[in-house]
Amino acid sequence: MSSICSGKSSWAELVGAEGEVAKATIEQENPAVSAIVVLQGTNVHEDFRCSRVWVWVDANGTVISVPTIG
Template sequence: MASDECKGKSSWPELVGVKGNVAEATIERENPLVDAVIVPKGSSVITDFRCDRVWVWVDENGIVYQVPVIG
């Protein structure tokens, strides 16, 4: 399955550089079908693809450093 098969907005490049909690709220507001999950840099995550999940990768300062995408 690919992100183009999921409903609603699937990528948030404009959120790189913002606080993780702000990004989480923005993602869930812009696509209510997903659950945004903040993940600290260096953490391990499940690698299965899901249309209802967005990993929000944050650095040691809680700032998004990678484009959040559905998956």
């Protein structure tokens, strides 16, 4: 689905980074999206949006999965 969205759509290189740093990097590399840092286990909307990237972090604030548009 990400192919319908403009700009960079995933950031594998950010796994292991600090969540807020990942958020800033994502928003700088693709200004069309808003990155949202979310604690693992939190319920989120599951609708697909080209303008959103969930940045999943653990209790230490470390990115635990590849941030991807959606």
